[in-house]
Amino acid sequence: MAEIALIVLTVVLISSFGYVVITSMMQNILLTGTAGFIGSNFVPYFLEKYPEYNLINLDLLTYAGNIENLKECESNPRYKFIKGDICNRELVEFIFNEYDINGVIHFAAEISCR
Numbered sequence: 001m002a003e004i005a006l007i008v009l010t011v012v013l014i015s016s017f018g019y020v021v022i023t024s025m026m027q028n029i030l031l032t033g034t035a036g037f038i039g040s041n042f043v044p045y046f047l048e049k050y051p052e053y054n055l056i057n058l059d060l061l062t063y064a065g066n067i068e069n070l071k072e073c074e075s076n077p078r079y080k081f082i083k084g085d086i087c088n089r090e091l092v093e094f095i096f097n098e099y100d101i102n103g104v105i106h107f108a109a110e111i112s113c114r
């Protein structure tokens with residue numbers, strides 16, 4: 001009985017260690033303007049292709065942005081949407097601190113091709 005308990009404990013410890021290693025390898029990317037044309041195509045592609053990244057999306061939802069464009073990503077635990085302005089320094093600093101951002105991919109823009 002004690003041997004079985006020891007084996008179970010060992011398996012639990014090994015899998016917990018694996019979980020810690022995997023989560024600590026995750027990278028957090030801040031994406032801006034993702035509700036627009038390029039961003040809303042980029043996000044689902046990137047989420048599927050690169051499972052080691054969490055995507056934090058900052059978009060003001062101007063005339064050019066439509067949150068419906070990202071509906072398919074809403075249930076993904078590695079996707080987070082924040083409505084806000086990239087010119088809001090406090091907000092951007094908050095996001096960097098809160099989500100431990102490792103990199104930025106910038107799509108936000110005032111102009112639109114359409």
Ligand SMILES: NC(=O)c1ccc[n+]([C@@H]2O[C@H](COP(=O)([O-])OP(=O)(O)OC[C@H]3O[C@@H](n4cnc5c(N)ncnc54)[C@H](O)[C@@H]3O)[C@@H](O)[C@H]2O)c1
Pocket residue numbers: 032033034035036037038039058059060061062063064065066084085086087106107108109110111112113
């Ligand atoms: N679409 C093209 O063919 C093309 C070609 C070359 C370069 N680009 C460049 O790529 C970038 C993205 O292009 P797009 O076509 O996806 O643009 P888009 O106009 O479709 O989308 C821009 C997004 O930025 C958001 N936004 C605007 N101001 C913001 C702000 N202050 N804070 C946060 N979000 C804000 C909008 O809500 C929108 O979702 C732009 O810089 C554009 O100049 C686009």
